[in-house]
Amino acid sequence: MEYDVVVVGAGPVGSMAAKYASKGGASVLLIEEHQEIGNKACTGLISTRALDECEIGLGRWIQNRIRGAFIYSPDGTGITVDGKETKAYVIDRKIFDRELARQAVKAGADLLVKAKATGLKNGKLNIIAQGESLEVSTKIIIGADGVSSRVAKWAGLGRAKKVLGGVQIEGLYDVRDQDFVEVFVGSVAPGFFAWAVPLEDDVARIGLCATANPLQHLKKMLKSHPIVSKRYRNSRLNFEAGAIPLGPPERMVAEGLMLVGDAAAQVKPTSGGGIYTGALCAKIAGEVAAAAVKEGDTSAKRLAEYEKRWRSAIGRELSIGMKIHEAMGKLSDVDYDKVVKTLEDPEILDIISQYGDMDYPSAVVKKLILAKPRLLKLSGVFARALR
Ligand SMILES: Cc1cc2nc3c(=O)[nH]c(=O)nc-3n(C[C@H](O)[C@H](O)[C@H](O)COP(=O)(O)OP(=O)(O)OC[C@H]3O[C@@H](n4cnc5c(N)ncnc54)[C@H](O)[C@@H]3O)c2cc1C
Structure with missing residues (x-):
C-alpha cells in the first residue's frame, strides 16, 4: 500500500487533518484503531466558533445549547455569567466524530477502522488492520493519535508539559437552568475545576479534572458537595475517564512527520478543551502536508511551516492560558x-x-x-x- 499521507487516529483532529490534506490534492489514508469512531471521554462542550471551525454546522450531534455559566466558589457563593445568546453547544462525540470522519472520506481520504499503527520502520508504517498485518509506504505521517501518542514516541518528539486526569459521569441531576453550565472551583477539584453540563432539564454530565486522584474527588463531590450532592440523584448512566495534555512540546515535526491535536498538547489550559484548537491546527497540518508532497520536499525543515503557522495562530493564547492555569x-x-x-x-x-x-x-x-x-x-x- 502506498499513500502520500497517513493520518494515525480518527478523532476530530485526525479527520480534519485528513480532510485538508485530501483537499490539497494528496492521497490520504486515515486509520482508527477502534472498530467505531468516537470513543473519547469528553464533556462535549464547544463554542459556537469551534463548531464553525469544524465546518459541519448544526446536526444530530447537538444535544444542548448553552448561553452562560454559574460559577461557584468553595463557600457556595455563585456568580452568573450570561452571554444572553447561544455561546456554546453540547455535542454527542460519537455522532460528531463520525460526521467529521465522513467529511474526510467525502474529501477523498480512505478510512480504515480497527486498524492500529503498531510501528514505524525504515519510513514504512506497520498497521494491523482487522487482524491483518500491513506495511504502508508514505511520504508523511500525521500523528493525531491522542494524549498517549505512539507516533510521538516513535519519532522521538517531546510530550506535553503536564497531563491532568479527568473523570465524568452522565447522571440524573436537578439542573438549575438547562441553558447554563455549572462550574465549581477550589479543593473540590485540586489543580483544575469541576462541572455539571446539562443535556436536558434532568440529566447532566458531571465531572472534574484534577492533578491527582480525580476519581476519589468525583466520588466525594457526588456524595458530599453542598450543591452537587443535593441535585445529583445517585443514578449514573455512564462513567468515563480520560487525560488532558497541557503545554505543547518544543517540537512537533520531524522528517516526514507531524503531530497534531492532543498528540501535540494543543489544548486550552484554562478549560481543557481541545476540539477548537485541534481542529484549527489540523487544517494547517493538512494543508502543509499536501503542499509539501506536491513540492516533493517532506523534510522537517519544510514541515516547520506547520509549527510556525499554528504557533502564530494560537501559540500565545495557549501560553497565556498556561500561566493562568498554573496560578489558579x-x-x-x-x-x-x-x-x-x-x-x-x-x-x-x-x-x-x-x-x-x-x-x-x-x-x-x-x-x-x-x-x-x-x-x-x-x-x-x-x-x-x-x-
Ligand atoms: C474528561 C474530559 C472532558 C473533556 N471535555 C472537553 C470539552 O468539553 N470540550 C473540548 O473541546 N474538549 C474536551 N476534552 C478534550 C477533547 O476530548 C480532546 O482535546 C479531543 O478529543 C482531541 O482530539 P484528537 O483527535 O486530538 O484526539 P482523540 O479524540 O483522543 O483521538 C485520537 C484517536 O486516535 C486513535 N488512536 C490512538 N492510537 C492509535 C493507533 N496506534 N492507531 C490507530 N488509531 C489510534 C484513538 O483511538 C482515537 O480515536 C475533554 C477531555 C476529557 C478527558
Missing part, C-alpha cells in the same frame, strides 16, 4: 472565595458576559483590567499563590 492551580479555597466575591459586581459581570470567550480567555482578562484597574489587586492573590 495554586489558589487556596479562601483565595477562590475572595476572587469570586470580587467578581460579584454587576459591572464586572457585565464585562465578563460581554467579552468572555472560552477559546480566547486572555481577551476578557485584558478588558477587565483596563475597565476596572482595582482588579489588579487580585493579582496580589495570584502572586501569593505563585510564591
Whole structure:
C-alpha cells in the first residue's frame, strides 16, 4: 500500500487533518484503531466558533445549547455569567466524530477502522488492520493519535508539559437552568475545576479534572458537595475517564512527520478543551502536508511551516492560558472565595458576559483590567499563590 499521507487516529483532529490534506490534492489514508469512531471521554462542550471551525454546522450531534455559566466558589457563593445568546453547544462525540470522519472520506481520504499503527520502520508504517498485518509506504505521517501518542514516541518528539486526569459521569441531576453550565472551583477539584453540563432539564454530565486522584474527588463531590450532592440523584448512566495534555512540546515535526491535536498538547489550559484548537491546527497540518508532497520536499525543515503557522495562530493564547492555569492551580479555597466575591459586581459581570470567550480567555482578562484597574489587586492573590 502506498499513500502520500497517513493520518494515525480518527478523532476530530485526525479527520480534519485528513480532510485538508485530501483537499490539497494528496492521497490520504486515515486509520482508527477502534472498530467505531468516537470513543473519547469528553464533556462535549464547544463554542459556537469551534463548531464553525469544524465546518459541519448544526446536526444530530447537538444535544444542548448553552448561553452562560454559574460559577461557584468553595463557600457556595455563585456568580452568573450570561452571554444572553447561544455561546456554546453540547455535542454527542460519537455522532460528531463520525460526521467529521465522513467529511474526510467525502474529501477523498480512505478510512480504515480497527486498524492500529503498531510501528514505524525504515519510513514504512506497520498497521494491523482487522487482524491483518500491513506495511504502508508514505511520504508523511500525521500523528493525531491522542494524549498517549505512539507516533510521538516513535519519532522521538517531546510530550506535553503536564497531563491532568479527568473523570465524568452522565447522571440524573436537578439542573438549575438547562441553558447554563455549572462550574465549581477550589479543593473540590485540586489543580483544575469541576462541572455539571446539562443535556436536558434532568440529566447532566458531571465531572472534574484534577492533578491527582480525580476519581476519589468525583466520588466525594457526588456524595458530599453542598450543591452537587443535593441535585445529583445517585443514578449514573455512564462513567468515563480520560487525560488532558497541557503545554505543547518544543517540537512537533520531524522528517516526514507531524503531530497534531492532543498528540501535540494543543489544548486550552484554562478549560481543557481541545476540539477548537485541534481542529484549527489540523487544517494547517493538512494543508502543509499536501503542499509539501506536491513540492516533493517532506523534510522537517519544510514541515516547520506547520509549527510556525499554528504557533502564530494560537501559540500565545495557549501560553497565556498556561500561566493562568498554573496560578489558579495554586489558589487556596479562601483565595477562590475572595476572587469570586470580587467578581460579584454587576459591572464586572457585565464585562465578563460581554467579552468572555472560552477559546480566547486572555481577551476578557485584558478588558477587565483596563475597565476596572482595582482588579489588579487580585493579582496580589495570584502572586501569593505563585510564591
Ligand atoms: C474528561 C474530559 C472532558 C473533556 N471535555 C472537553 C470539552 O468539553 N470540550 C473540548 O473541546 N474538549 C474536551 N476534552 C478534550 C477533547 O476530548 C480532546 O482535546 C479531543 O478529543 C482531541 O482530539 P484528537 O483527535 O486530538 O484526539 P482523540 O479524540 O483522543 O483521538 C485520537 C484517536 O486516535 C486513535 N488512536 C490512538 N492510537 C492509535 C493507533 N496506534 N492507531 C490507530 N488509531 C489510534 C484513538 O483511538 C482515537 O480515536 C475533554 C477531555 C476529557 C478527558
